[in-house]
Amino acid sequence: MPIYEYELCEGNCVVCGGKFTLNRPLSAKPLTHCPACKKPVRKIISAFNTPTKLKPLSTTDAKKAGFQVYKRLGKGEYERQ
Ligand SMILES: [Zn+2]
Numbered sequence: 001m002p003i004y005e006y007e008l009c010e011g012n013c014v015v016c017g018g019k020f021t022l023n024r025p026l027s028a029k030p031l032t033h034c035p036a037c038k039k040p041v042r043k044i045i046s047a048f049n050t051p052t053k054l055k056p057l058s059t060t061d062a063k064k065a066g067f068q069v070y071k072r073l074g075k076g077e078y079e080r081q
Contacts, residue, residue, distance in 0.1 A: 005044040006031060013037040019044075 007019045015036035022031065034041050059069050059081065070078035 002026065004031070006034070006041040007044055008034065009040040009042050011039060013039055 002024065003021050004024055005019070005021045008016075012018045013034055013036065016034050020034070022035075024031065030043070032040060062069055063081075069081040071081055073079050
């Protein structure tokens with residue numbers, strides 16, 4: 001049976017601690033509320049399945065990658081960083 005991890009959508013729960021795991025058969029209906037406190041919960045998608053977000057490139061990253069970074073001073077004028 002797969003183990004699912006859940007967390008409360010909001011607030012906290014003294015019974016489940018706001019986050020809990022449950023063994024649930026695949027055929028079971030999606031759990032929408034904490035079985036203990038009946039507050040709404042959401043399933044936590046494991047980090048394994050989460051696509052890694054691409055970090056926006058910064059000037060520093062560009063420099064590290066070997067780029068020469070220029071700052072635009074004005075029309076046709078650039079200052080080498
Ligand atoms: Zn709870």
